[in-house]
Amino acid sequence: MVRIRVVEETLADYYRNEQEMRTPVHFSIGQEATAVGVCAATTPQDWVYTSHRSHAPYLAKGGDLQALVAELYGRQDGCAHGRGGSMHLIAPEVGFAGSAAILGEMISVAVGTGWAFSRGGEKRVAVTYFGDGATEEGVFAESLNLAAVHRIPVVFVCENNLYSSCSPLSARQPAGTSIHGRAEAAGVRSAQVDGNDVFAVHAAAREAVAHARDGGGPCLLELATYRWREHVGPKWDADYGYRSQEEIDSWLVRCPILRATAALREREPDIATAVADWRRQFEEETREAVARAKALPFPPVEGLLDGTYLPLAQ
Template sequence: MVSDRARLIRDMVRIRVVEETLADLYRDEQEIRTPVHFSIGQEATAVGVCAATTPQDWVYSSHRSHAPYLAKGGDLDALVAELYGRQDGCAHGRGGSMHLIDQEAGFAGSAAILGEMISVAVGTAWAFSRESGARVALTYFGDGATEEGVFAESLNLAAVHKVPVVFVCENNLYSNCSPLTARQPAGTSIHGRSEGAGVPALQIDGNDVFAVHTAARQALLHAREGRGPFLLELMTYRWREHVGPGLDHDYGYRSKEEIDFWTARCPIVRATAALRAEEPEIDAAVAAWRTRYKAEIREAVRRAKALAFPSVDGLLDGAYLPLAR
């Protein structure tokens, strides 16, 4: 039986293996043509938060969506089929990597426009507040999205109406290739801006899955008890380029030394080391999980490639068509 803390490691390993495999296939096969934003190195933010949710809570994400989708229980086959543009994909092959959805799992959707799903999550939370029950909406976004007007507007509306929403900022220090220090004034912080808007916040080591999980439980309880919104600023780091499967230490905007520093803070390695004393078999378990999930993703890819592409006859399905005059 897997303990609760080991389960967090297991779920991070699954996401890491899935994304590493997809990154290799993206580069080597050239069959996946959708832009992809990988969360390799950031798995603790997805797993630590989503593990604290209930099946009735809804999670929204930005363009870097694979990890929260899988952490919330999204269907892997539907994800892979979507990347390969197949009709059985979660967006019927029309959305690609940045437009994932599995509402049965509580993953309400993701979108490519910066900051777009922040306001959508607040609207959902407002609807939840008018229903019986204690459901919470959560929205993932990066530090770059906090510079969009929708972030300030959403914080304000959520605070005024005390809606049950948890803002999850994955602060990986870069918006595309632009560092946080070049975009935001010295002496300020994202969690500080949240508190200034009347929304309580915590800044957490986003590569410590146990700390993330504890903070997420606190934030969700706050929202669930009717005390309004909460923001988590999770300090983390992506290992790969902003969009695409490769490494980018030679692009000129960050050094290999910086990447190596953060790679040494790998959330899976850190969590495994922290659990080793109380669970001596954890290293063997991690190795077994890696083997298991490599087989799982390879089988998902095999199944996806055997599926049909969308029919031309359904090209306009779901499209808005104005009424003829």
């Protein structure tokens, strides 16, 4: 969690001050426990898909930091060869199967992957991350239904940070309903978890992954969390008018790193010193990755159409 926090904070500073990363960025600063707690419950053979807020799960699953930074700078050595940017990361070698920008897009892809695992007799699980806004897309309901009917080994991970861009959950979904409740109504085993408690997230994820892997069918985890920065971009956004500084402050004190540090203090008296050392180590690691990325070449012009669909020659 400390590594993800430092990487994103450092990249946010570069993004804002230099304007050299020509890609939209969606940071997970404040939401690190959802990425770490769930991904730590998977194996490299389990596939993870995410939406546009992809840096944290990518790193938590074991994705290469240098490839991530190079991708943000549009370099050929990036994980998507400089063509995808922040919202299209991929690291299949560690089971990070991909991310995409279209709301809810990867939900159905993960369900299809899990179904392929099941039909092939493989003890593997597909995991899909999405925000609360994606649960209002038709693909969410359709995917829950298909996964439940066929007992597909997929874990749906909803990072409920209360906002879809700038629209609060209370203005979008009926009072008295819940995301995990809708999943239960579709026949999908569900749990609502404190998404800023990495130990609670990990325990719930281990149970969900084991349930899916052993043939029990799909599970949904609704993880209550909160992004600190703006929906897209590196800045703080209390002055935008859709949420107050008081609300943001109330979540800052629930920081997942501070809470994990406090929980470990009795067993690990030097944990605060370790966290400070990690912060310095990871900041240097990130700055080195940025320096290396800037020295890398851009994709060659002659390869501009590589990977695209072209009409057959007449």
